[in-house]
Amino acid sequence: MKIVVVGAGQAGASLVAKLRSTGHQGEITLIGSEPELPYQRPPLSKKYLLGEIGKERLFLRPQNFYDDQSITLALGRSVHAVDRTAKTVTAGDRVYPYDHLVLTTGSSPRRLPKSIGGTLAGVYTMRDLADADAMAPEFVAGRRVLIVGGGYIGLEAAAVAARMGLDVTLVEMSTRILQRVAAPQTSDYFRALHQSHGVDIKEGIGLTQLHSVDGRVSSAALSDGSEIAVDFVIVGVGIMPQSDIAALAGLKVDNGIMVNALGQTSDPAVWAAGDCTVFPYGTGSLRLESVQNAIDQAEAVAGNILGADQAYVPQPWFWSDQYDVKLQIAGLNTGYDSVVTRAAPDDPKVVSFWYYEGDRLLAVDAMNDPRAYMVGKRLIESAKSPDPATIADPNSNLKNLLKP
Numbered sequence: 001m002k003i004v005v006v007g008a009g010q011a012g013a014s015l016v017a018k019l020r021s022t023g024h025q026g027e028i029t030l031i032g033s034e035p036e037l038p039y040q041r042p043p044l045s046k047k048y049l050l051g052e053i054g055k056e057r058l059f060l061r062p063q064n065f066y067d068d069q070s071i072t073l074a075l076g077r078s079v080h081a082v083d084r085t086a087k088t089v090t091a092g093d094r095v096y097p098y099d100h101l102v103l104t105t106g107s108s109p110r111r112l113p114k115s116i117g118g119t120l121a122g123v124y125t126m127r128d129l130a131d132a133d134a135m136a137p138e139f140v141a142g143r144r145v146l147i148v149g150g151g152y153i154g155l156e157a158a159a160v161a162a163r164m165g166l167d168v169t170l171v172e173m174s175t176r177i178l179q180r181v182a183a184p185q186t187s188d189y190f191r192a193l194h195q196s197h198g199v200d201i202k203e204g205i206g207l208t209q210l211h212s213v214d215g216r217v218s219s220a221a222l223s224d225g226s227e228i229a230v231d232f233v234i235v236g237v238g239i240m241p242q243s244d245i246a247a248l249a250g251l252k253v254d255n256g257i258m259v260n261a262l263g264q265t266s267d268p269a270v271w272a273a274g275d276c277t278v279f280p281y282g283t284g285s286l287r288l289e290s291v292q293n294a295i296d297q298a299e300a301v302a303g304n305i306l307g308a309d310q311a312y313v314p315q316p317w318f319w320s321d322q323y324d325v326k327l328q329i330a331g332l333n334t335g336y337d338s339v340v341t342r343a344a345p346d347d348p349k350v351v352s353f354w355y356y357e358g359d360r361l362l363a364v365d366a367m368n369d370p371r372a373y374m375v376g377k378r379l380i381e382s383a384k385s386p387d388p389a390t391i392a393d394p395n396s397n398l399k400n401l402l403k404p
Contacts, residue, residue, distance in 0.1 A: 001026040003305065004089050004096050006079050006245060007104035008032025010041065011274030011294040013060045015102060018302035020069045026099075028071045031091050035076040036129055037063060042291060044132040045156045046321050049139065050163065055129070082249035084267055100269055100305050103257055104298060105242035107275040107289060112148070112235055117210025122217040122232040126153060127239070135234070141165030143231040146220050148207050150177030152320045154236030155190060159322040161234075162197040169228060170199055173206040183339045185353045186327075186365045193325060193349075239289060241276045254278060256287045261311035263301035271305060273298040279312065292317050315381050325349060328370065330377035331363030340388040342372060352376070354391050361385040371398055378402055 003019060005012045008030050016030050032038065039058040047053045066073050074091060081090035082101070089096045109125035112118030124135040138145070145161050147154045150172030161168045174180070176187045191201055206223040210233065221227045241256035252258040252266040256278035263271045263279070274294040278287045293314055300312040318329040336355035344350035352372035355363040361384070364376030375398040379386060386401045 001099045002097055003028050003100045003102065004098040005030045005102045005104055006089060006091075007106055007242075007274070007276070008034065008038045008073070008075060009104060009106045009274070009294070010038070010060070010291055011104035011106065011298040012102075013038035014295045015104060015273060015298035015302045016071050017061070017065075017069070018299040019306070020071065022302060022306055024302075024306055028069075029074060029096055030066075030071060031074040031077055031079060031089070031096070033076070033078045034128060034130070037061070037066075037073070037075070039129060040291075041128070042319075044129065045126050045153065046160060049132055049136060049160050058129070079245050082245060084249055084270065087269065098269075100271065102301060102305070103246055103265070103270065103272040103276060104274045104294075105245055105257075105272075105276045106294075107239040107241050109153075109235070109239050110237045112207070112210070112237075116207065117212065117217060118235070120210055120212050120217045121215050122230075123210065123235065124232065125235050126157060135232070138232045139164050139166065142167065144229060145169070146171065146207075146228065146230040146233045147236060148233060149236035149238070150174070150179075150201070150203065151181065151236060151238065152178070154234070155194065155322055156320060157234045157236060158194055158199050159197070162194070162199050163323065168199045169202065169230075170194070171202045171205050171207055171222060173204070173223075175204050177201065177203060181333075182365060183333070183336070183353055183355065185339055185341060189351065189367060190322065190327075193323060197323060239275070241278075241287065243276055246270075246272065246276075258285075262304045262309065263297065263312060264304075271301050273301045281314070286314070288314060288316060290316065290318050315377075317377060325367055326370075328366045328373035329363065330366075330373055331355070331361075331380040333363040336362050338388070340391045342369075342391050343394060344369070345394050354388070356385070356388060359385055359388075375399060375401060 016028050037059045077091040079091045109127045144167045147158050147170040158168050158170050178187045209221040210217050211219045219229050243253045243257050246257040247253045257272040257276050259272050259277050259279050261280050275289050278285050320327040333355040335357045338356045340354040342352045350368045352366040352369045366373035390396045
């Protein structure tokens, strides 16, 4: 049985490894558009950009793993045709036959329109190794950077820039940073954190136009009528699922590649996993952008290709590193109607916010509080909802909540 995987990121690398560890002995080909071995993306905007780790430490596995496991890597190749009748994939000048095709094509950053200066020199997005390498020389102390977007991507970039001594301005069109993904309490925490490091956060203010000198960005006009001088710009305004190949192949696509609970697309011989997918969740559907989902869903799909017939049920968790703060998130906060705060009495940086819908615990944001994260995650996974008064009491023992 020949299995071809298109997309050599976290999901693709996890899937091919799982196929082999589960006992598949047939041909496996992993096709990727980038020339590098599959690598971790989260450190790109943090430790890699700071120069704390080199490129080799980004790689998920060394070359000899793929050699030893007889996994064929076709890197630096872009797929431009899928023939579902003939069961072939064409990438570059090669045609790859398959019995099962898996799309792990990930996501791509949203970019600013050309009309407002999005294609000027000195305007960057942060998604892959080439992005990080391209912008790294810009990070020189004293230079002025504008960050567009107050989500986690933008905030992580702001933290790196501030740590390296740059003059950082961040604009967010919404009324607060992290508005799409977190409660006001979490927004307040990270606003104060960034401001304490000298970041100028402008909320409720958008970018109107980037101006240039000799083709390179030089200033930014903002929606409040102000204009600021900039040396470069980082755009962090969200990501889009990479579903072009699926659409090209005539598969069902709607804000991502539509899959069933097993990970099959509208063609049972074609599967998908990771950021690019929309899958059944509760009474509706969900698309998750996380390393955890990329790994777990990919491994579930690998098992199902080999006959496991197990529905994928996500247990979402996320993280973000900013300055000396590690944010860990368990669960999904969609539909919350109250937030309970648990604060450490002796350290203002240690706090967790617990999201409830009625009396049901949905999610936890834990800042520098791994115990709150761990307990919250296990409670959510076991569908247990503790009394909010117990959570709010800093003297209560959270581990007791896990007892039967």
